[in-house]
Amino acid sequence: MMTVAKRYLGTFLLIVAGLMVSQAHGDMKPLGEDDMSNVSGQYGGMSLSGDVSFNKDGGPLDGEGVGFDCSSGGRCGSRIAAQLSEGGGWFVLDDLQGTFAFEGLTLRTRMIDSSDTGFGSDAGDFNREVIEIGMPDTARFENFSYTLATSSTARPTGSDFQQTERMTVEMDGDITLDGNMLVFPTNP
Amino acid sequence: MSTIQKIWSRTLIGLAISGGSIGAVAMERLGDDEMSGISGQAGVTMEMESQASMDTFSYFTDGNGLHLDDVSVGSASTAGESDFRTYTLDIRDNGALDIGFDIEDQRVSVGGIRLDDSGDRSMGSFWMDRNMDGNFEIVPGGALSEDGYTFNALFNVYNSRFGYKTNGHQVFLDDVSMMINSQGQTLDVENGVIHYSMPVDGNLDIGAIRYAAQDESFRGDASALASYGSVEMDFDFLSDFEIQAGGRFGSEGLRVDSETQLNTANFLYSTNGYSVGLNNMSGQSQVTDLRIDVAPDFTSEARQGLGFTLTGTESQASGNLSIGSITLGESGSIGAVDMQWLYEDQDVNGETFSNQLFLMAGGHPDAGPEGMRLASEWSLADAQLDYTTNGNTAIFDGIQSWGRGDVTVNVTGSETLGDTRFYEGLRVGFDGVSGGYRMDGLRVGDETSDVQGGVELLSALGVYRSFEFGSLDGHYTLGPGGPNGEGITINSDIVIQDGRIGALTEQSGQGIWADDLEFESHIRDMTVDVTAEGLSMIQGEAWSTMDIGNLRVGDADNGASFGRIVWQRYGKNNEMVISAPNDGSGSEGLHVALTHVFSEATADRQNQFLWETGRDTDTNGDPINGTGMQLVMNNIHTDDVTTATNNYGVKTDLEIDVREADASTGELGFSVNTRTRFRELNIGSVDMVHPDGGAATALQGVSIQNMDMESNLTATPIQ
Numbered sequence: 001m002m003t004v005a006k007r008y009l010g011t012f013l014l015i016v017a018g019l020m021v022s023q024a025h026g027d028m029k030p031l032g033e034d035d036m037s038n039v040s041g042q043y044g045g046m047s048l049s050g051d052v053s054f055n056k057d058g059g060p061l062d063g064e065g066v067g068f069d070c071s072s073g074g075r076c077g078s079r080i081a082a083q084l085s086e087g088g089g090w091f092v093l094d095d096l097q098g099t100f101a102f103e104g105l106t107l108r109t110r111m112i113d114s115s116d117t118g119f120g121s122d123a124g125d126f127n128r129e130v131i132e133i134g135m136p137d138t139a140r141f142e143n144f145s146y147t148l149a150t151s152s153t154a155r156p157t158g159s160d161f162q163q164t165e166r167m168t169v170e171m172d173g174d175i176t177l178d179g180n181m182l183v184f185p186t187n188p
Numbered sequence: 189m190s191t192i193q194k195i196w197s198r199t200l201i202g203l204a205i206s207g208g209s210i211g212a213v214a215m216e217r218l219g220d221d222e223m224s225g226i227s228g229q230a231g232v233t234m235e236m237e238s239q240a241s242m243d244t245f246s247y248f249t250d251g252n253g254l255h256l257d258d259v260s261v262g263s264a265s266t267a268g269e270s271d272f273r274t275y276t277l278d279i280r281d282n283g284a285l286d287i288g289f290d291i292e293d294q295r296v297s298v299g300g301i302r303l304d305d306s307g308d309r310s311m312g313s314f315w316m317d318r319n320m321d322g323n324f325e326i327v328p329g330g331a332l333s334e335d336g337y338t339f340n341a342l343f344n345v346y347n348s349r350f351g352y353k354t355n356g357h358q359v360f361l362d363d364v365s366m367m368i369n370s371q372g373q374t375l376d377v378e379n380g381v382i383h384y385s386m387p388v389d390g391n392l393d394i395g396a397i398r399y400a401a402q403d404e405s406f407r408g409d410a411s412a413l414a415s416y417g418s419v420e421m422d423f424d425f426l427s428d429f430e431i432q433a434g435g436r437f438g439s440e441g442l443r444v445d446s447e448t449q450l451n452t453a454n455f456l457y458s459t460n461g462y463s464v465g466l467n468n469m470s471g472q473s474q475v476t477d478l479r480i481d482v483a484p485d486f487t488s489e490a491r492q493g494l495g496f497t498l499t500g501t502e503s504q505a506s507g508n509l510s511i512g513s514i515t516l517g518e519s520g521s522i523g524a525v526d527m528q529w530l531y532e533d534q535d536v537n538g539e540t541f542s543n544q545l546f547l548m549a550g551g552h553p554d555a556g557p558e559g560m561r562l563a564s565e566w567s568l569a570d571a572q573l574d575y576t577t578n579g580n581t582a583i584f585d586g587i588q589s590w591g592r593g594d595v596t597v598n599v600t601g602s603e604t605l606g607d608t609r610f611y612e613g614l615r616v617g618f619d620g621v622s623g624g625y626r627m628d629g630l631r632v633g634d635e636t637s638d639v640q641g642g643v644e645l646l647s648a649l650g651v652y653r654s655f656e657f658g659s660l661d662g663h664y665t666l667g668p669g670g671p672n673g674e675g676i677t678i679n680s681d682i683v684i685q686d687g688r689i690g691a692l693t694e695q696s697g698q699g700i701w702a703d704d705l706e707f708e709s710h711i712r713d714m715t716v717d718v719t720a721e722g723l724s725m726i727q728g729e730a731w732s733t734m735d736i737g738n739l740r741v742g743d744a745d746n747g748a749s750f751g752r753i754v755w756q757r758y759g760k761n762n763e764m765v766i767s768a769p770n771d772g773s774g775s776e777g778l779h780v781a782l783t784h785v786f787s788e789a790t791a792d793r794q795n796q797f798l799w800e801t802g803r804d805t806d807t808n809g810d811p812i813n814g815t816g817m818q819l820v821m822n823n824i825h826t827d828d829v830t831t832a833t834n835n836y837g838v839k840t841d842l843e844i845d846v847r848e849a850d851a852s853t854g855e856l857g858f859s860v861n862t863r864t865r866f867r868e869l870n871i872g873s874v875d876m877v878h879p880d881g882g883a884a885t886a887l888q889g890v891s892i893q894n895m896d897m898e899s900n901l902t903a904t905p906i907q
Contacts, residue, residue: 045692046641049849049857050901059894060839060865064830068894078895083888090891106906107641109698109741129698129742134906154891155829155868185741185748186801 045108049136051101054078067156077146081154090151092163098144098171106134110182130184135177144171231278231286237270239263250438252482254494257310258299264317264349265293265407283328289343290321297405300558303482305492306549312354312558312599315405320345322368331385336376342369349406355556356403357599359614359668362410363395382431389424399613399668401601414669416676417459417717424451435481436497442480448473450509459674462718468512477503485546485563486592493546493563504532505543513776516722520768523577523776534569534590536624541567541590551598552617552663554606558598565592566623577776580846582858583631585639591623593660600665611679613667618682624656626690632846632856632904642903644691645860648842649780653693657705658686671726675717682709688744701744702753704737722767722779731758731793738811751801752813758793759785761835769843778844785837786826786869795824815879823872829893830867838866849902857902865896 055077058070070076077097081090110132114124151163241260246253263269271294278286295317300310322343330336344367351360368390376383397416400406406413427448435441453469479497484490498505508528513521531543544565551559571587596617600610631637643653662682669677684707693699713728734755740747763783769775786795803816826837841863849857874887 045694045906046644046903047906048901048903050899052897052899055894055896056898057896059896060836060867061829061894066829075894078897079891079893081891081893083890086885086888088888107644107692108906109692109694109700111698111742128748131692131700131741154870154889155893183741185739185750 045106048105048107049103051099053099055097056099065157067161075156079156081151083154090154092147092149092151094147094149094151094156094163094165096146099142100139100144101142102136102139102177104134105136106132108132108134112182112184126184128185130182133181133183135179135181137176137178138174139177140174141171145169231276234273234275234277236273236275238273239268239270247482249435249440249482252492253304254482255302255304256298256300257302258297258313260295260297260299262295263293264295267404267407271295280325285326287324287326288322289324292319294318295405300549302549303492303494309549309557309559311547311549311560312352312551313405315349315351315353315360317349317407318345319347330376330383331374332376332378332383336374336383339373339375340371341373342371343367351405352599353405354551354558354599357399357401357601357612358406359397359399359416359599360406360410361394361396362398362415364393365395366390366392380432382429384429384431385426386429387426389422391422392420394419396674397668399599401612415674416666416668417457417674420456420458421454423453425449425453426451434479435483436479436495436499437481437483440481441483444475444478444480446473446475446478448507457718459670459717460672460719462517462720463515464517464718464723465513465515466511467515469509471507471509473505473507475505478505479503483546485548486542486544486565487563491546491548491563493548495544495546497542497544498531499533499542499544501533503543504530506530506532516767517718518720519722519770519779520774521776522766522768522778523575526574526576527571529571530569531567532569534567534588536567536588536590541565541592543567551596552600552608552610552615554608555598555600555610555615556605560597561619562595562597563593564595564621566590568625575778575846577778577845578847580856581632581634582642582846583635583637584627584629584643585631585635586628587625588627589623589625591621593621593623594619595621609681611665611667613665613677613679615663615665617663618660621660622658623660624654624688626654626656626693628695629653629693630858630903632858637856638905640858640903640905641692642858642860645858645901645903646844647691648782648840648862652689652691653699654688654690656688657684660684662709670715670717672717672719675715678711678714678716680709680711680714683707690744697744698742698747699744701738701740701747702736703740703744703747703749706733706735706737708733719765721770722765725764727759727762729760730762732756735813737813749811751799751816752803752811754796754798754800756794756796757786758790758795759787759837761785762837778842780842780844782840782842783837784840785834786824787834788825789823789872794822797821797824817879818875818877820875820877820883821871821873822875823870825870825872826866827868827870836867838864838869840864847902849904855904857904859900859902861898861900863896863898866892868893869895 058076059068059078061068062070062076068075075095077095079095080093083090109129111129112119112123113127116123145168147165147168149163149165153161156163239262243257245256245259261271263271272292274290276288280286295315297313297315299313302310320343322341325340327338327340328334329338346365348364349360349362350364351358368388370386370388372387374385395418398410398413400413425448427446430445432443434443450469450471455466456463477498481495482492483495485493485495506529508526511525513524515521533540533542542565546563548561548563550561566589568589573584573587575582596619598615600613600615602612603610627643629639630642631639643651662680664678664680667677667679669675687705687707689702689705691700709732711727711730715726717724736753738749739751739753740749742748762785765781767779769777769779798818798820800813800816800818803811803813805811826834828834828836843861845859846856847859849855869892871890873885873889875883876886877883
C-alpha cells in the first residue's frame with residue numbers, strides 16, 4: 001500500500017478513534033468537587049503513568065524463517081488470527097507494533113448513588129460501586145501500526161499460505177482522552 | 189576443707205555441669221594415671237568414656253506430663269560404644285571456677301517425645317552428634333547481686349550433626365561447625381524471678397542438609413546423600429530473659445519475658461557454590477508474657493499439647509529487622525528490606541485472634557505414629573515492610589494477618605500410605621487452616637507519603653492487597669537435591685476454599701473482590717536452587733484451578749458481581765528466576781523472569797478460561813454455578829513454532845523498582861516494568877455454552893504469534 005494511502009487511512013482511523021472517545025465521553029462524567037471530596041482520605045486507587053509497546057525489537061520469531069523478518073523489511077510485529085468457521089479462513093490483525101504512552105490514568109472503585117446527578121434517576125436506583133477508569137487526558141501513539149487482513153492459514157508460512165491485506169493503520173501523535181470510563185457489574 | 193574434699197567437690201561440680209545425662213552414666217572410676225594428673229591446687233583433669241541411657245524423662249505442669257523417651261548418650265560413630273570426654277577444672281584466684289572441656293564422638297539422642305494423651309503417637313526422634321571443645325568459667329556475683337553468677341563461655345563445635353526422624357525417614361544438618369563466644373552472661377534470682385542475660389557473638393556453618401530413609405539415625409560418611417544446600421551465618425546479639433513460675437493454665441508452668449538486641453548478623457544459603465545472602469542485618473525484638481504449659485489447646489476438642497501462649501491484653505511480641513542488602517547469585521543486590529511487627533490479640537471479622545501454639549505428637553495420620561502436629565493461632569496486628577532500592581523506598585503499610593489451624597510436620601518417603609500420596613523429604617502439612625492477610629497499601633518515599641494502590645501490579649507474583657481463606661489443606665514436601673546437584677525439590681498439593689482476594693481496596697471496605705474463591709493447586713518436582721543468575725525455581729509439572737464464584741465490585745460480601753470466572757492452568761517446566769538487575773551499573777532492583785508453558789490439553793488437564801453470568805439463584809439468593817451462560821476458551825496452549833516442542837512458553841520479565849515518576853516535582857512512584865514474549869499462543873476454540881442448549885463454537889481457533897509486549901508503568905497516589 002502506498003505511503004500516502006496509509007497516511008489517509010491513519011487519519012481516518014484517528015478520526016474514528018476520536019469519535020469513539022467522544023461517544024464514550026458522552027457517557028462519562030468528570031469528577032466534580034463533591035466527588036473529589038469523597039476521594040480524599042481513601043487509599044484504594046492509583047494513578048498509572050507509562051507506556052505499552054508492541055514488538056519494538058521484532059519479537060521472538062524474528063528471523064526464524066517462519067514469516068517474521070524485520071531486517072528484510074518484512075513482517076516485524078505480532079500477528080493475531082481468528083478462525084470464525086470450521087475449515088474456513090482466518091481473520092487477521094497482522095504486523096501489530098508501536099507504542100501507546102499515557103500519564104495519569106487512574107484506577108479505583110466509585111459509588112454511584114442518588115447523589116450523582118449525571119445519570120438521571122438511574123443513579124439512585126443503581127446505588128452500587130463501579131470500577132472507574134479515569135482517562136489520562138493526553139495520550140500518545142508512537143509509530144503504532146497494524147494491518148487488517150484475511151488469510152488462508154493462522155501462521156504466515158507454508159506452501160498454501162495466502163493473505164489479502166484489507167487495511168493498514170498507522171498512528172503517530174497525541175490524542176485527547178478526557179473523562180472517566182465506568183464499568184458497571186450487572187447480573188452474576 | 190581438706191584437699192581431698194576440695195577435689196571431690198570440684199569433681200561433683202564438673203559432673204553437674206557436664207550434662208544431666210551423667211546422672212545415669214556408668215561413671216568410670218579415676219584410674220591411678222588419671223589421679224596422678226591431679227596436682228594439688230592446680231586443678232583436676234578428668235577423662236571419661238560414657239555410655240548411658242534413660243527410659244523416660246518427664247516434665248509435669250499441673251499434673252500434665254511431657255515425656256522424653258529412650259534418652260541415650262554414647263558414641264556417634266559406632267553404635268553401642270562410648271563417647272570420650274575430657275574435663276579440666278580449676279579455681280582462679282578470684283574464686284572463679286574454670287572448666288575446660290573436650291567432647292569427642294558423642295551422640296545424644298531422644299527416641300521420642302510424647303504427652304500424656306498421645307497414645308502410641310510420638311513427636312519423632314531427635315539426635316545430635318557432636319565434637320566440641322572450649323572453656324566455661326563461673327564467677328561469683330551476678331548483675332543484680334553478689335548472690336548471682338557470671339558465666340564466660342568460649343567453645344567450638346565441629347564435625348557435628350543434628351537430626352530429626354519420623355517413621356524411618358530423617359533429615360539432618362551435616363558437617364555443622366559453630367563458634368560461640370559469650371563473655372559476661374549473668375544469672376540472678378530476685379523476687380522469684382530468674383534474670384538471665386546472654387551476650388553472644390559467633391558463627392554457624394551447616395555444610396549440608398541431607399535426607400536419609402532408614403530406621404537408624406544416620407552414622408558415618410553422608411557425602412553420597414543428596415543435599416538441600418548449605419548455610420552460613422554469623423551473629424552478635426544480646427538477649428535478656430526473665431523467667432518465673434506460673435503458666436497460662438493452673439498454678440504451674442513458666443512465664444518468659446525477653447528482649448533481644450541483634451547488633452549484626454549475616455546469612456548465606458548456598459547451592460553449588462552460589463548463594464542467597466541476607467547481609468548487614470540488625471534489629472531487636474521483645475516478647476512479653478509468653479507462657480509455657482502442658483495444657484489443652486484452644487480448639488473445642490481441648491487436645492493436650494505443649495503450649496506456648498501469648499494471649500490476653502498483656503501479651504505481645506514486637507520487633508524490627510533491617511536487612512542491609514539481599515544478594516542473589518552473581519546478579520548483585522535487589523535492595524534493602526526493613527520490617528517491623530507487632531503480634532498481639534486483634535478482632536477480625538467479629539472474631540478474636542491470639543498468638544498461641546500447642547505442640548502435639550502425631551503429624552499426618554497416614555504417615556505413621558511419629559510426627560509433630562502444631563495447633564496454631566496467629567495474630568499479626570500490625571506490620572510494615574520497607575523495600576529500598578538505590579535510596580528510594582516503597583513501604584507496604586498496615587499489614588495484618590490472622591488465622592488458626594493445624595500444621596503437621598513429618599519426614600516422609602515416596603510412597604502411598606492409606607489414601608495419601610507422600611513424597612520424599614520434610615513434609616509440612618496444613619489441616620483445616622483458616623486465615624488471611626491484608627494491607628492498607630503502598631507509601632512511596634517515606635511514612636508521610638499518601639497511601640496508594642500499586643500492589644495490584646504484583647498480582648502476577650501472587651501478591652495481593654488482601655487474601656482471606658476459610659480453609660487451607662494440603663502440604664509442601666521439601667526433598668533434597670536440585671537440577672544442578674544441591675538444592676530443594678518441592679512437591680505440593682494445596683486446596684483453598686471460601687477464599688477472597690481484594691484489589692483496589694479502600695478504607696471504607698470497598699474494592700474489587702475475587703469472592704467465593706476455590707483454588708486447587710498441584711506441583712510436581714519443582715526444584716529450587718541458587719545459580720549465577722539468581723534464585724531459580726523450575727516446576728516439573730503443575731496444574732491448578734482457580735474458581736472465582738463472584739468477581740465483585742464494592743462491598744466484599746454484597747457488592748455487585750461481574751459473574752463467575754474459572755481459570756484452569758496446566759504446564760510443564762514452568763520457571764521463575766529472581767535476581768538483581770545485573771545490568772553492570774550496580775543499581776538495585778528486583779528482577780523476576782517467569783516462563784509459563786501452557787501445555788496442550790490432556791484427558792483431565794488443560795488451560796481453560798471460563799466466564800459465566802446470569803446464573804439462577806438458590807433459596808439463599810446465592811448463584812448456582814452451571815446455570816448461567818458461559819464463555820469458554822478451551823485448550824489454551826503455547827507452541828515453539830519452529831520445532832515440534834513446547835518449551836518457550838510465555839516469558840515475562842518483571843522489574844520492580846522505586847523511581848522518580850515526575851521529573852518536575854521529583855515525585856517518586858512504584859515502578860513495575862513488564863516484558864512479555866511468546867512465539868505462539870493458541871486458543872483451541874471459543875465456545876458459548878447455554879445451560880440447556882449446550883455449547884456453540886463462536887471461534888474455531890485463535891492464534892497469536894510473535895508477541896513481544898513491554899509495559900513501563902509507575903503507580904502514584906491519585907491527585
